[in-house]
Amino acid sequence: MSPARRLCALLAAAALLAGCAREPEARRYSFLAMGTVVELSLHGVPEALAERAHRALEADFAYMEATWHAWRPGALGRVNTLLATGHWFSAAPSVLPLIVEGRALARATGGLFDPGIGRLVALWGFHGDDPGGERPPPPEEEIAKLVAARPSILDLEVEGIRVRSRNPAVRLDFGAFAKGLAVDRAVERLRRMGVANALVNAGGDLRVLGRHGERPWRIGIRAPRGGGILAALEAADGEAIFTSGDYERYFTWRSRRYHHILDPRTGRPARGLVSVTVVHDDGSEADAYATALFVAGPRGWAALAARLGLRQVLVVDEQGRLHATPEMARRLRIVARPAPPLEVVELPATGARNRGEGE
């Protein structure tokens, strides 16, 4: 071998050794949609495909936001206007699947998750881009009137594409599971585009595809009070990680916090828990179920989780204590210091109910 060739060979070997020392980072994109920041991370995806995926997802999210928006004019707004008439009408094809899925989820959760309570959400002032600050809660009599009307998405009658409401108090608001559905659709779109390793994070609620190269995707769960990371876990292919917390949208009045997760039974913010995190293989279910478990509260969440067939749940109560199902506790690494107390909660034995049952 000539000296020049040896030099080339050595240089190539050195470059290879140095090059493989660290795994390449994921390509990351972010954009604003559905009232939050959507982040897309892609690993091992060529630049041209990554750019196409980013553009496709940004367009999809913009479409879903416009179509499903709970208080701006759009397809859902028209559906709500027609529901109030009590007459039969043909629902927009972009909204009908949400009605069908929303009914199944409401039935599965015994009504603790119910997208039919849009009037209550509006009454509490959560239809707005900046609903926080210091302001009084709505008058008691108005809450009582709406609760007495018992609005529920199960008051709708659905025949094919035709829909009507038996209850004029129903107004649809898909805020409690739209992000889950959007993340599911994004992941499905990425799969069809040939992307094998991705993470879609819509304002803290996320789902992963594949891995981050040689390792799984690493997720930090933010501490509900005071910032920082509470716990970490590694997400497996296809898993969705969704959290419902009282710190996302809220206002205060006389030192009391009024958050956006309303209990359909009382018409008021659900009390007793600070956050519920669900790991599941379906984003829209994870989203809706996290809300339902939050509403079920400290005494009800475990039984409901068992009934829904959930196996991985983390709950933070108002005292800052953690409660986790055994499967969740096993994979969770608590990183907050001092580490908060963690209780492992065995779920009661029950026949897990299929959410499609009875539809």
Add this chain to the structure above:
Amino acid sequence: MRLRPTPADLLAFAAAAALLAALHLHAWGGGGPVVTARVETPAGTRLLPLDRPGTYRVRGALGESVLEVRDGAVRFVDSPCRSKICVRSGWARGAGELVACLPNGIVVTLTGPGGEYDAINF
């Protein structure tokens, strides 16, 4: 046959060692900011290296937000929104973390190599 290094061999070894050292420093070395805050505003994007402590004012859709950079982390200290969720979010420290004031249209993303988490769930 006995192998004896020629001057060209020694030169090749020296060049390879130097290249390896340079690549190592490039990939792993300190010097220069490891994590940078990418601040997106309605008017455009600016970068804040997190090794330069200070207070930075950025104009958003509603008015001026104030960011503080200290100890390799960034946070909102004030913003013209009502909710103040951005201020209560606290510090963002590692690559991949994000703090935002959505009403004011300001998103701060930390970019750089080797963040501990790929995404933050909340």
